Amino acid sequence: MTSHPKPTALITGASRGLGAAVARTLAPTHDLLLGARSAEALRPILAELPGATGWPVPLTDYPAVAAAAARIERLDVLVHNAGVADLGTIADSSVDQWRNTLEANVIAVAELTRLLLPALRRAEGHVVLVNSSAGLRANAGWASYAASKFGLRAFGDALRLEEPTLRVTSIHPGRIDTDMQRTIIAGEGRDYRPEEFLTPETVAWTIRNAIDTPRDAHPTEITLRPFG
Numbered sequence: 001m002t003s004h005p006k007p008t009a010l011i012t013g014a015s016r017g018l019g020a021a022v023a024r025t026l027a028p029t030h031d032l033l034l035g036a037r038s039a040e041a042l043r044p045i046l047a048e049l050p051g052a053t054g055w056p057v058p059l060t061d062y063p064a065v066a067a068a069a070a071r072i073e074r075l076d077v078l079v080h081n082a083g084v085a086d087l088g089t090i091a092d093s094s095v096d097q098w099r100n101t102l103e104a105n106v107i108a109v110a111e112l113t114r115l116l117l118p119a120l121r122r123a124e125g126h127v128v129l130v131n132s133s134a135g136l137r138a139n140a141g142w143a144s145y146a147a148s149k150f151g152l153r154a155f156g157d158a159l160r161l162e163e164p165t166l167r168v169t170s171i172h173p174g175r176i177d178t179d180m181q182r183t184i185i186a187g188e189g190r191d192y193r194p195e196e197f198l199t200p201e202t203v204a205w206t207i208r209n210a211i212d213t214p215r216d217a218h219p220t221e222i223t224l225r226p227f228g
Contacts, residue, residue, distance in 0.1 A: 007031070014035055169210045
Protein backbone atom coordinates (compact mmCIF):
# COMPACT_ATOMS: atom_id res chain seq x y z
CA MET A 1 0.00 0.00 0.00
CA THR A 2 1.50 3.31 -1.12
CA SER A 3 1.31 6.16 1.36
CA HIS A 4 0.65 9.62 -0.06
CA PRO A 5 2.86 12.47 1.12
CA LYS A 6 1.23 15.10 3.26
CA PRO A 7 0.36 18.38 1.57
CA THR A 8 2.73 21.24 2.35
CA ALA A 9 1.62 24.53 3.88
CA LEU A 10 3.63 27.73 4.33
CA ILE A 11 2.33 30.08 7.02
CA THR A 12 3.83 33.55 7.38
CA GLY A 13 3.87 35.29 10.75
CA ALA A 14 3.71 31.87 12.39
CA SER A 15 5.72 32.53 15.55
CA ARG A 16 2.76 33.65 17.71
CA GLY A 17 -0.87 34.75 17.73
CA LEU A 18 -3.06 33.71 14.84
CA GLY A 19 -0.17 32.32 12.78
CA ALA A 20 0.83 29.92 15.56
CA ALA A 21 -2.82 28.90 15.99
CA VAL A 22 -3.08 28.13 12.26
CA ALA A 23 0.12 26.09 12.52
CA ARG A 24 -1.30 24.03 15.39
CA THR A 25 -4.52 23.45 13.47
CA LEU A 26 -2.80 22.29 10.27
CA ALA A 27 0.00 20.31 11.95
CA PRO A 28 -1.79 16.91 12.07
CA THR A 29 -2.40 16.86 8.31
CA HIS A 30 0.24 19.06 6.67
CA ASP A 31 3.99 19.37 6.40
CA LEU A 32 4.56 22.87 7.72
CA LEU A 33 6.92 25.65 6.73
CA LEU A 34 6.65 28.29 9.43
CA GLY A 35 7.68 31.81 8.52
CA ALA A 36 8.88 34.62 10.78
CA ARG A 37 11.46 37.40 10.72
CA SER A 38 14.09 35.37 12.57
CA ALA A 39 14.97 31.83 13.64
CA GLU A 40 14.91 33.01 17.25
CA ALA A 41 11.26 34.05 16.99
CA LEU A 42 10.32 30.59 15.68
CA ARG A 43 11.99 28.61 18.45
CA PRO A 44 8.93 28.23 20.74
CA ILE A 45 6.49 27.10 18.02
CA LEU A 46 9.05 24.74 16.47
CA ALA A 47 9.63 23.18 19.90
CA GLU A 48 5.87 22.74 20.22
CA LEU A 49 5.51 21.30 16.69
CA PRO A 50 8.68 19.25 16.17
CA GLY A 51 7.64 18.06 12.72
CA ALA A 52 7.51 21.61 11.35
CA THR A 53 10.34 23.38 9.52
CA GLY A 54 11.36 26.95 10.16
CA TRP A 55 11.30 29.45 7.30
CA PRO A 56 12.93 32.54 8.84
CA VAL A 57 12.89 35.27 6.20
CA PRO A 58 12.15 39.01 6.57
CA LEU A 59 9.39 39.33 3.97
CA THR A 60 10.47 42.78 2.79
CA ASP A 61 14.03 41.54 2.09
CA TYR A 62 13.13 40.57 -1.44
CA PRO A 63 16.44 38.90 -2.48
CA ALA A 64 16.25 36.73 0.67
CA VAL A 65 12.60 35.91 -0.05
CA ALA A 66 13.47 34.94 -3.63
CA ALA A 67 16.27 32.64 -2.46
CA ALA A 68 14.05 30.96 0.14
CA ALA A 69 11.09 30.60 -2.23
CA ALA A 70 13.27 29.01 -4.91
CA ARG A 71 13.75 25.98 -2.64
CA ILE A 72 10.00 25.25 -2.56
CA GLU A 73 9.11 23.06 -5.53
CA ARG A 74 5.49 22.31 -4.66
CA LEU A 75 3.13 24.13 -2.30
CA ASP A 76 -0.43 23.11 -1.49
CA VAL A 77 -1.34 25.92 0.91
CA LEU A 78 0.01 29.44 1.37
CA VAL A 79 -1.39 31.34 4.37
CA HIS A 80 -0.47 35.03 4.29
CA ASN A 81 -0.80 35.94 7.96
CA ALA A 82 2.13 38.30 8.56
CA GLY A 83 1.33 42.00 8.64
CA VAL A 84 1.61 45.23 10.59
CA ALA A 85 -0.92 47.57 12.20
CA ASP A 86 0.50 51.07 12.66
CA LEU A 87 -2.58 53.11 13.51
CA GLY A 88 -3.20 56.84 13.70
CA THR A 89 -5.10 59.69 12.15
CA ILE A 90 -4.35 60.99 8.68
CA ALA A 91 -3.31 64.33 10.22
CA ASP A 92 -0.68 62.58 12.35
CA SER A 93 0.48 60.11 9.71
CA SER A 94 3.78 60.14 7.86
CA VAL A 95 5.05 58.98 4.50
CA ASP A 96 7.07 56.28 6.29
CA GLN A 97 3.99 54.98 8.09
CA TRP A 98 2.05 54.69 4.85
CA ARG A 99 4.98 53.19 2.98
CA ASN A 100 5.82 50.62 5.66
CA THR A 101 2.19 49.55 6.10
CA LEU A 102 1.53 49.14 2.39
CA GLU A 103 4.81 47.35 1.85
CA ALA A 104 4.29 44.82 4.65
CA ASN A 105 0.59 44.21 4.06
CA VAL A 106 0.38 44.32 0.26
CA ILE A 107 3.67 44.49 -1.64
CA ALA A 108 5.43 41.74 0.32
CA VAL A 109 2.35 39.52 -0.05
CA ALA A 110 2.22 40.11 -3.79
CA GLU A 111 5.92 39.37 -4.27
CA LEU A 112 5.95 36.19 -2.19
CA THR A 113 2.88 34.93 -4.04
CA ARG A 114 4.45 35.74 -7.40
CA LEU A 115 7.61 33.86 -6.51
CA LEU A 116 5.63 30.84 -5.33
CA LEU A 117 3.21 30.66 -8.27
CA PRO A 118 5.07 27.79 -10.00
CA ALA A 119 4.99 25.73 -6.78
CA LEU A 120 1.32 26.58 -6.18
CA ARG A 121 0.36 25.75 -9.78
CA ARG A 122 2.00 22.33 -9.52
CA ALA A 123 -0.21 21.53 -6.54
CA GLU A 124 -3.30 23.41 -7.78
CA GLY A 125 -2.92 25.03 -4.39
CA HIS A 126 -4.86 27.31 -2.07
CA VAL A 127 -3.85 30.86 -1.12
CA VAL A 128 -5.39 32.21 2.08
CA LEU A 129 -5.17 35.96 2.68
CA VAL A 130 -5.71 36.94 6.30
CA ASN A 131 -7.43 40.26 5.77
CA SER A 132 -9.52 42.18 8.32
CA SER A 133 -12.87 43.84 8.83
CA ALA A 134 -10.84 46.95 7.98
CA GLY A 135 -10.57 45.53 4.46
CA LEU A 136 -14.33 45.98 4.11
CA ARG A 137 -14.86 49.27 5.95
CA ALA A 138 -12.45 52.03 6.98
CA ASN A 139 -12.79 53.71 10.36
CA ALA A 140 -11.31 56.94 11.67
CA GLY A 141 -7.72 56.45 12.78
CA TRP A 142 -7.26 53.36 10.59
CA ALA A 143 -6.67 54.94 7.16
CA SER A 144 -3.30 53.45 6.22
CA TYR A 145 -4.13 50.03 7.66
CA ALA A 146 -7.54 49.93 5.96
CA ALA A 147 -6.01 51.08 2.67
CA SER A 148 -3.54 48.20 2.86
CA LYS A 149 -6.31 45.69 3.58
CA PHE A 150 -8.53 47.05 0.78
CA GLY A 151 -5.47 46.62 -1.44
CA LEU A 152 -4.97 43.08 -0.18
CA ARG A 153 -8.57 42.26 -1.04
CA ALA A 154 -8.08 43.64 -4.57
CA PHE A 155 -4.94 41.56 -4.92
CA GLY A 156 -6.88 38.43 -3.96
CA ASP A 157 -9.68 39.24 -6.40
CA ALA A 158 -7.21 39.66 -9.27
CA LEU A 159 -5.23 36.54 -8.33
CA ARG A 160 -8.43 34.48 -8.29
CA LEU A 161 -9.22 35.56 -11.85
CA GLU A 162 -5.69 35.25 -13.20
CA GLU A 163 -4.91 31.82 -11.72
CA PRO A 164 -7.97 29.62 -12.37
CA THR A 165 -6.28 26.44 -11.09
CA LEU A 166 -5.76 28.00 -7.64
CA ARG A 167 -8.28 28.68 -4.90
CA VAL A 168 -7.94 32.09 -3.23
CA THR A 169 -9.71 32.84 0.04
CA SER A 170 -9.84 36.26 1.69
CA ILE A 171 -10.80 35.97 5.36
CA HIS A 172 -12.05 39.11 7.11
CA PRO A 173 -12.07 38.58 10.89
CA GLY A 174 -13.04 41.19 13.43
CA ARG A 175 -10.65 41.90 16.28
CA ILE A 176 -8.72 38.88 17.57
CA ASP A 177 -7.34 38.31 21.08
CA THR A 178 -3.61 38.62 20.33
CA ASP A 179 -0.58 40.56 21.50
CA MET A 180 -1.12 42.94 18.57
CA GLN A 181 -4.65 43.58 19.80
CA ARG A 182 -3.38 44.42 23.28
CA THR A 183 -1.10 47.03 21.75
CA ILE A 184 -3.98 48.51 19.74
CA ILE A 185 -6.31 48.67 22.76
CA ALA A 186 -3.56 50.29 24.86
CA GLY A 187 -3.17 52.91 22.13
CA GLU A 188 -6.91 53.54 22.29
CA GLY A 189 -6.63 54.06 26.06
CA ARG A 190 -9.14 51.32 26.92
CA ASP A 191 -9.11 48.40 29.32
CA TYR A 192 -8.38 45.09 27.63
CA ARG A 193 -11.29 42.64 27.77
CA PRO A 194 -10.40 39.44 25.89
CA GLU A 195 -14.01 38.24 25.89
CA GLU A 196 -14.81 41.05 23.43
CA PHE A 197 -12.65 39.47 20.73
CA LEU A 198 -12.41 36.37 18.56
CA THR A 199 -9.95 33.74 19.76
CA PRO A 200 -7.04 32.88 17.46
CA GLU A 201 -8.18 29.25 17.58
CA THR A 202 -11.62 30.10 16.17
CA VAL A 203 -10.12 32.02 13.25
CA ALA A 204 -7.57 29.25 12.68
CA TRP A 205 -10.34 26.64 12.48
CA THR A 206 -12.20 28.83 10.00
CA ILE A 207 -9.08 28.91 7.84
CA ARG A 208 -8.75 25.14 8.21
CA ASN A 209 -12.39 24.68 7.17
CA ALA A 210 -11.81 26.79 4.05
CA ILE A 211 -8.80 24.67 3.12
CA ASP A 212 -10.77 21.46 3.74
CA THR A 213 -13.74 22.58 1.63
CA PRO A 214 -14.20 19.99 -1.13
CA ARG A 215 -12.69 20.93 -4.46
CA ASP A 216 -16.02 21.51 -6.21
CA ALA A 217 -16.44 24.69 -4.13
CA HIS A 218 -14.34 27.85 -3.97
CA PRO A 219 -14.54 29.70 -0.62
CA THR A 220 -13.77 33.18 -1.87
CA GLU A 221 -14.56 35.50 1.06
CA ILE A 222 -15.29 34.71 4.70
CA THR A 223 -16.31 37.31 7.28
CA LEU A 224 -16.13 36.63 11.02
CA ARG A 225 -17.38 38.83 13.84
CA PRO A 226 -17.21 38.31 17.60
CA PHE A 227 -20.55 36.91 18.81
CA GLY A 228 -22.55 38.94 21.28
